[in-house]
Structure formats: structure tokens, C-alpha cells
Amino acid sequence: MFGKLDWSAIPFDQPIPLIAAAAIGVILAAVLGWITVKGHWPYLWNEWITSVDHKRIGVMYVMLGVVMLVRGFSDVMLMRTHQAAAFGASQGYLPPEHYNQIFSAHGTIMIFFGSMPFIIGLMNFVVPLQLGVRDVAFPTLNSVSFWLTASGALLTNVSLVIGEFARTGWLPYAPLSETSYSPGVGVDYYLWALQIAGVGTLMSGVNLVTTILKMRAPGMGYLRMPMFCWTALGSNMLIVAAFPILTATLAMLTLDRYLGFHFFTNEAGGNPMMFMNLIWAWGHPEVYILVLPAFGIFSEVFSTFSSKPLFGYRSMVLATLFIVVVSFTVWLHHFFTMGAGGDVNAFFGISTSVIAVGTGVKVFNWLFTMYGGRVRFDTPMLWALAFVLYFVVGGMTGVLLAVPPADFLLHNSMFLVAHFHNVIVGGVIFGAMAGYEYWFPKAFGFRLDEGWGKLAFWLTVVGTVVVFGAFYIVGLEGMTRRLQHIDNLAWYDWIMVALAGTLLIAGGVLAQIMQLVVSIRHRDRLRDETGDPWDGRSLEWITPSPPPVFNFPVLPDVHGEEAYWEIKQRAIEQQQLSEVPDYQPIEMPRNSPTGVITAFFCTFVGFALIWHIWWLAALGLVGAYVTFVVFAWRDEVEFEIPAEEVERIDRARRESRQVILERGAPA
Amino acid sequence: MSDHKRLDGDRNDSAPGDEGVNTHEPLSGVKGYAIGLALASLLTAAAFILPGTGLIWGPAIPAALVVLAIAQMGIHLVFFLHITTGSDNQNNVIALAFGVLIVALVVLGSVWIMNHLHHQLMTPADMMRMMR
Amino acid sequence: MRSRFSRSGMRVCLAAGMVLVLSACSGGIMDPAGPVAAGERTIMLDALAIMLAIVLPTMAATVAFAWWYRAGNKRATYRPDFVHSGRIELIVWSIPLLTIMFLGGVIWVGSHRLDPARPLESRVRPLEVQVVSLDWKWLFIYPQQGVASVNRLIIPAGVPVHFELTSASVLNTFFVHQLGSQIYTMNGMRSQLNLQADRPGRYYGQSAHFSGDGFSDMNFWTMAVPVGQFNNWAAAARGNGPVLSAANYRQFARQSQGVKPFTFRAVQPGLFDAVVRQQLPPAPGPETGRGGHTMTSPGDAH
Amino acid sequence: MSGATAQAGRQHGARGHDPYALGHGHGGGGDHEATGHGEGGPASKRIITGYGFWIFLLSDIVMFSGFFAAYAVLAGETAGGPGGRELFELPRVAIETALLLLSSFTCGLGSVATERRSVFWTQIWLLATGLLGVAFLVLEVQEFVQMVAEGAGPQRSAFLSAFFALVGCHGLHVGVGILWLGTMMAQLWVKGFRADILRRLLCFNLFWHALDIIWVALFTIVYLLGSGA
């Protein structure tokens, strides 16, 4: 009846996950109870859960990302404290089978359910606004994508209490991940969670590519798109081109595990090296999927807070496309030490370091954007500056690892761990934070508190420098990654330093949460009345904060390279707003529960397959198909907002714009 | 209204699979599909039959088959999917080119890497087999 | 070698100094004990120095630009139309490009010279060692001596060693930091590695690739000893200890942790090849995991 | 902010804001017609949908390339079991190919009928397409069953794993396509040529033709080359 699922699946013998799960369960129950008591369900259901508005979906993506980043960080606390206590004779407090799950879960959660949703959420929210259109190309599909990602995140976290998570590292290298060496359900959780979330990501990629290429405000030629749209395009092209490889690879491993195929097994001619090859053919582009949008965010931030257009726009576009293509020719640098020989290693080493050219161009153009500017040090700009200082070091160590003879020494060391955190935290997370601080007022209509924001900034930045600085050094001293127990006492001091740094980051995380709490409490004081709090340059700042469902009452007519800046300057110059347009009724897509329902069924299918509950899997599949048919049968997919309503909403906006105009120079 | 301007087809842009916007080309409609079918059948037949006839130099057969396959894919793209070089089709073709590039990189790259690995990590037994 | 980069000589010293101070003589990769490790370290430091020569000024410029052009600075000129410059564009592309071209040369030559499979130049005939990584211990077979050692690698100093490596089960990495060049061990594959210890000493070695529950303690000491002492050791090893036969091997290949170093008095000839060719089947994994039992045992396929 | 910025704005105001000296600051929505080329505003819904689906298809083809890569690498790993030469029956493959090619043709005729807004003929051709697809699947399943019965199932060797996965993945696509087709025929029956149904028909056509293209790669690389040509 329940396949392999029985009471032994619950880790009664391990207090830590049980207590954690119980705590989360209590909190969740409390939140749900509160919502029920307050009667917020209809609002949540109608306005958020079934929403197909790209802004709402974007916000939900970011919320999922934030929660999962905190979840991933709790793993970090476990790892750091455990390792600090696991030297020599002491075994620490986490047995290997548990510790191994923790670093695997940390990596998986941070990449797939922390950073990816955060970044995709920002793209979802911002790209249509910057392009001057009303939504993404496929709004309902967008909701499906989001909920599938959430479904994957849910499965990953369920593994904490029911069964186990993979103990193989964040990429389940075969043959360790094959049934012979990982008989438990951990790898199965990994496979289905990622497969479901991966489909969501892929569809989100299709959606955004189509949006950017086919839906832009009149006059918005390719070379007039804001830089963030370009990097979003690059990132989503990579998603479309790389995620299918992940899907295929995971499917092969699934076939091996479920049906006894021999893709990557030790037996019958299977080839484990093929797993590494394929997973990295996806894995390397993946890191640029993460970091390209962050580059875009920094481009926007540098330009806005230097009060200058972005320097060297054309080079930036070129560099982005360059990175997109070249990132598909470098994947072997993750297994130089497999022994493919001098020619192959040299080719991939060189092509890897060539990426530094494209990235270097970007860095230099950001510098020259500041040159001759008026630099304002608001929180987003602080993150951007810290990013450049920090990321160039991480990039440099990346290039060092791309030199095969150096990699022969550094592969799989803590130096490598330091490298990728240096670029991921310094690039992706700093970028996400900058974007969060920058676009928060747009999304919610009030700014975030600067004091707490700066505190969070300093704690996090100093903390990361300390932690990963220590990792670089122990890496050079020969320490390997993924150690549950350390018997080389020479590394002790640096592990303690890393622990101290982790505590600083924890302080940063807390300060970041405080910032949100304090800002919500003082939202009236922090209200953004104008819709343009930073003196912005691209079209999202022409809308009120938060923007109405339809974003733009009339699609903006773009006349220049910086669409909004140009409109704003013209208004200031002529001391009047553009003419009142001729408002027309607007058709917007109706909300739809398709996304949640599909994800609901997919979660069940995933869970059922993990535990071999075949009837439930079949039921879930049928449910998903029925959902699809019902969705396809809908007759009314859009609703109309009458012209008067549009006019009423836009009148308020125009009044607040008048304020900007009269001030002559917005703050 | 600019955004309601053209709801049925842009003059300079067409959906993939749609026939070109300036439709009245000679090779459109049923005729186009028929020609496509004829050409594809021809190429398929050639691929199945030629290797058995001894008309092609043995070692060159794989190359011939690959070329035939590429030609047939081209036929499908042009006559069934209406991918052309027309300006209304640029976006579709660029996307296709990007896709083909990625496919080529992944397949050729993997084969190249795995061949080298296989060669470098060959077991003594394999080496014997190679010699033979 | 260093003098070639005289322009950035200062920084070379700085970088090298920094790194060395940080990890002097810790037994890590900065303290090479053989030609391979030394070559690799030099390449690493060279590459680092070249890159620091660009990265450090970039970082300095970041701080300087941001500070000088701060909004409150009355002396800085505001130039909102300075957004494009063909000259700067050219420079911006060529600086990293040139650096990478040079680095590319280093990569090309280095990858070939230090290819792990490439024999070391030496007048001495290399010692053959066959390495098998097992869950979770190391087996070192000395075909020329006819003995084997578990969890301790004994090699003669000053003599090149030619390793052939494979794995009994999952992927591991053989790595002795001070000798250089780690390499994967994989079931059904035979990797090759050439190393040499220049001076006698005790060097830390470990698996550098995660391989399951016993991975953390899958380390071993490498003892580089004078040639005479090595021969004595081999002779002594031939004197006692069990014999490593195929049957023993199957037993030995089962998962275990914390195995104390010991030696095998004799090794069944061709054992290593049998493992590589999978004539000896891959070693079994654990019996169960949470929520699962082994459905097929890896031996079944044969 | 200040005069200087406003100044900059003013300077460029006249000929459109072109700070990057890209040289086409004429601006305005009217000059160019199509989004694809820059300036015409969002494309029509049909183009957006078609293009989105096109991108999806390309991603699907990349997924196939993963399976193709695996097949190419593992094709020689028969582990002492049967190889393609012993297993593949070219006559059946030839029939399969003919069926699929013909179904691509009927599918195209269907789209011509759709363009002429003939529900009857559209349904007829869709039905023909579906039936040809089913016939193809039947042959493929027959082949699989036969191989498994001969002890040449996917568990036998890495080569057979890769074979079953690759060909099976294509078969799965055909199966899903048939399910989709059936659903859509019902929809067309009930709802007629609504705009969204026309868009779905366009997507289905793309999908079906793409499957045929993949089959070309498949029968060439797997069957023809594999049977030792």
C-alpha cells in the first residue's frame, strides 16, 4: 500500500532533525492557524496563490528564495559548529551519515531553491517592467513554473523528516549515487525534487526568453534594452540550453536506480565518467545562469547611483553574449584530474580562462561608470562596491583553478570551496541583496530601513571575507572539502576563524531580517510616494510603487537608450508631463489555480515515486492531466479593465509625477 | 493604440511553422508539403538502400548517411516547418542556430572528452583489443 | 623564471610571500617535496602573480573612483555624458585578453609537461606501485617486490614512482599534497600518475574525493625513505603478513573503516589487472540506507 | 541633481537619447514594424506563442542531445551481449520511418485545412496523423517487447540501456503527442476555430514535425549506422 514507506523512515534516533522539524512544524501550524483565524485565506488564494501577475509571482519567488537561503544557512551553522568540534579524538556531534546529508542539502538548497528562485523572482518582477510591457509572454505558465519550484523545495525539505536526503554531495556523482552504494531514498528525493523544480525552471526560461525577444514597448530596440534585460536574456538562454541536459542526466540516473539500467553503473559497461561529463555540461552554464542576472543588477545599480548612464553599453552586451556562448565550452575544468590528457585539459583550461576576458570587460565598465559620476552610497550601491572588490578575487582564484597543473593541487580542496563561495556569495548573493534593496520600494511602496541595511551589509561582508579567507588558507594547507572528521590538527586554528566568521554572517542574516521587520513597522515614514525613489533611469520607475496590475496604462513610446530617463528629462525641461493619453480598456489574464494544482499533483507524484507507491504516482499523473485539460477548456482567459478605471489609476500616478517635476530634481 | 496595432501577424515577423507572411510563393500550401514529402522520401530511401548496393565505398558510408540525414532535416525545416532565410524569420533562425550550436557542443564535446578518457585510462585488455 | 616578470616583480614577491607566510611548512601544497609538486606550485604562484598585477590595481581603482566621485565631493567634476569611449573600450578588452593569452601559454605547456601520465625524466628506473582505493582504505601493491601495503605508502626517496590506479568501488582521489598531482581512481579504469619524493620524509596523503561514510578518515602516511631502507622494508614485508589472493581481496574489499596499516606478504599475480578489468567484481556497498534495501547486489550482473 | 544632468538630457533630447553613440537615436514606435527587429511593440499573440513553443522545442532537442551523447559513448559497451547488428531489423525501421514521415505530411495537410478554416478536413487529417502515430508506436513497442523477450532488455548492457532510453524517449514523445492530439481534436470539435485553439494547433504542428526531425537523426545514427552499415 505505502511502498517502502513505514515508521522506520522517521529518524527517531536522530534528535537534531526531529527537533528542527518539530519546530518548523509548530511555526508552520501557527502561521496557518493565524491565517485561518484572521480569515486571510480568500485573500491569499485570490491575490497571491492563484495570481498570474508577474510581479506577484516574482515576489513569491523571492520569498521562497529568502526562506530557503535561511534554511541553507542553518545547515552552515551545523557544519561549522560540527567541524570545529570534530578534530582528532573528538568526533563532533554529527555522525557521517547525517553530516553528509547536511552538506549535500546545503549545496542543493542554496543553488536550486535559494539562489535560483531569488534570481528568477527578480527577473520576473523587473523584466516586463523594464521592457515596458504588461506581463510575461505566458502568465499562467509562469505560475506553474513557480509552483513547481516550490514543489521541489517542499520535497527536499520533507526528506529531513521522512527518510533521508542524498549523502552524495550536491551533485550525486555515480557510482556513489547508484543503488549499490546509496540504497536509501536520499538520492531519490534529490532526483525527483530536482526534476520537478528543473521543469519549472526550464519553463520559466522559455517564458522569459520569449518575453524579451517578442514583447517590448514600441521603440525598444535590442540596443535600447536596459542591461538587466540583456543579462536576463543571456541567463534564460542558458537555462533553455542547459537545463534539458540536467533533465536528461537525472533521467538516466533515475533509470539506473529504478529500472536497473546501466548508464553510470560499474557493471555491464556503464560509464560513471559519463555522469560527470553530462552533469557538468549543465553545471558550468548553471553558475553563469546565476551570476549573469546579478551582473545585470549591478549594471543598473552602478548607473543609477553614479547618476550616469552605464559606461560601454555595447561592450557590455557583447561581453554578455560572449559569456553565454563560451560557458558551453568549458565544463571539463571540473574534472581535470580525471586524466583526459594534456590536449583536452589544455583546451578546456584555456577556454575557461577566456571567460575572464568577458567578465573583466564588465568589471572595467562598471569602474568607468563611476568615473565622472556622482556616487551615492545607498545600500544597493554598497553591495555593488563590495561585489567588485570581492568578486575579482574569486574570479582570479577561478582562473587559477583553470590552470590544470594548479588544479591538480587545488581540486576538491577548501580552496575550491572558497573560490566558489567567493563568486557565488560575492556575486549572486550580493547581487540578490542589491536587487532586493533596490527594487523593494517598487514592489511594496515603501523603502527599507537604511540603518539596519547597512549593519547587515557590514556584518555579512566582513563575515564572508573572514570565512572564505580562512578556507583559502586551509585549502592551501591541503584540507579537503566534505570532511566530517578532521585528524590534521594543523588546520584547527583556521577552522575556528571560519566559525567566528560564520557567526558574523549569522549576525548579518539577523540584521537583514530586522531590517524587514523595522521597515514594515515604519512603512508610513518610509513610503515611496513618487514611484522613483532612487532617481532611476529605466521604465520600472515610471510606474507608481507598487505598480498597478497592468503596469502601464499605455505602453510607453521609447525614444532613446534610457527610456525613462529621457522621458523624465524632457518633462523637467518642458516643465510639464507628457500629454494625457487616450486611455483604452486593458485586457489582462485571469488568475488561475492551474499552477498550484499542477504542483500539488506533482508533489504527490514525486513523493509516491520516491517511496515506490505506484498507485499514488499513477493517480497524481492522471490528476495532472485532468488539470491540463480543464485548463485548456476554459473559455474566458482574460478580463477587461475599463478605460475609466485605467484613467483613475493613472491620474494618481500623474499627480505624484507632478511632484518630481516641481522639485526639478528628485531625491 | 500602439499595442493593439497588429493583432494578426506582423508584416516583418512570423511565428515558427507559419508560412511566410508574403504567402503567395510558388512552394506554399499543399504543394509545399507534397514536395517536402517527395524529397524526404527520396532521401530516406537513399539512406536505407544505398549502403546495401555497394555503390558507395564502404568506409565512406557513415559519412554518406550523416549527410543524407542532415539534408533531410533541412528539407523538413524548410518545407514542413517553413523555416526560411526571409527577414520575417530571422528570430526563428537565430534561435535554431543557437540550439544547433549547443547540440553540437554537447555531443561533439562529450564524444571528444570521453574518447580521450577512454584512450588514456584504457585497461590493458582494451589495449590488446585495440591492437587486434 | 621569475625575472621574466620583472615589471610585476614586486608583486610576485608580495604574493608569494603572503601565501608562503600564511602556510609555511605546514605540509600543505605550498611545501613541495618533489619535482611535480614543486613545478605545480611554481606555475600556481606565477599565474597568481600575473593576475594579481591586474586585480590589485582594479580593486584600488574601485575604491578610488567610488571615493573621489562621491556625491558630496565638490572638487570632482560631474561628467554624465562620459559613457562611451572607443579607446577605453579597446583597452578594456585587450588587457584581460593579453593576460589570458600569456596564461593560455602557461596552461598549454603546463598541461602537457605536467600531465600525470607523463613519465618523469630520471636516470633511475621507476618503481611501480599499483593503487586500489577501497571503501574506505588504500591498497598499495608493489608488483616488482611482490608485496602489498594497506593504508601506508612506502617509497624510496629520489626514485620516480609510476602509479597505476583504480578503484574497487566508487570514485576516490589519490592525493599526497607534498608530492603533487592528485588523480581520480575509478572502477574499471586504470589511471596513471608519476611522482617522486626528492627527500626522505613523512607526507600526509588522503582521498580528496568524497566517497561515502568513511571518507574523512581515508588517509594514509607516505613514507619516503632512502633506497636501502626501502629494500629492507620490502624484504621484511615478504617475511610476514597474510597473502592477498582473489578470495582475500573480496573479503578485504567489503566496507570497513579505520583499518590499521599492515602488509601482505605476497600478492596473487595479475590481481590489479583483474580489478581493473572487473574480473574481480566491484565491491559491494552498504546493506541498507534509510527507507531502502539494496535491490540488486553489484555482483549479480555477472 | 542638477543642471548638468538636465543639460545632458537636453542635448540629446532633440535627436533621441543616445548616450552610447549607437547611432540610431531616431526612436519612435512607428518606424519599424516588428518586435523582432526592434521597434514595433509587442508581437501578436500567435507569434509569441509560436515562438515560445519553438524555444521549448529547441530545449527539447538539447535534451535529446544528452541522450544522443550518452548513446554515442556507450554504443560499443555491449558487455558481451548482443549488439545492434544482431538486434536491429531494418525493414521494420523502414516502415516506422515511412509511417512517421507520412504522418508529418498529413499533419501539414491539416494545417493547410486549418488555414482554410475547414473543421472537417482538419479533423480528418489530424485523425490520420494520430493513427499513423499509433501505428508507429505499435511497431516500436513490438520491437521493444521482442528484444526484451530475447534477453536483450535495457538491463543487459550499457549499450542497450542507452538504446532503450533514447528510442524510448522519442516514443514517449510520440505517445504524449497522440494524447495531446486527441485532446485537441475534442476541443476543436466542441469549440471550433477559436484563436487559442488555432495557436495550439500551430504548436502541435511544430511539435509533430520536430519529432520527425529527431527520428531522422535516430534512424540514421542508431539503426543505420548501428546495424553495421
Ligand code: HEO
Ligand atoms: C556563480 C558562480 C560561479 C562563477 C561566476 C564562477 C566563475 C569562474 N569559475 Fe568557478 N564559478 C562559479 C561557481 C563555481 N565554480 C566552481 C569550480 C570551478 C573550477 C573547478 C575547480 C575544481 O573542481 O578543481 C574552476 C576551474 C572554476 C573556474 C572559474 C572561472 C575561470 C570563473 C570565471 O568566470 C571568473 C571570471 C572573473 C574574473 C577573472 C574576475 C574579474 C576579471 C578581471 C578583473 C579582469 C582581469 C583578470 C584576469 C585577466 C585574470 N570554477 C564550482 C565548484 C562546484 C563543485 O565542485 O562543487 C562552483 C559552484
Ligand code: HEM
Ligand atoms: C553565506 C554563507 C555560506 C557559508 C558560510 C557556506 C559554507 C559552506 C561550507 C562550510 C560548505 C562545506 C564545505 C565542505 O565541503 O567542507 C559549503 C558547501 C557548499 N556551499 Fe556553501 N556556504 C554559504 C553560502 C552558500 C551559498 C549562497 C551557496 C550557493 C548559492 C552555497 C553553495 C554551496 C555548495 C554548492 C557547496 C558544496 C556542497 C557539496 O560539497 O556538495 N553556499 N558551504
Ligand SMILES: [Cu+2]
Ligand atoms: Cu565551472
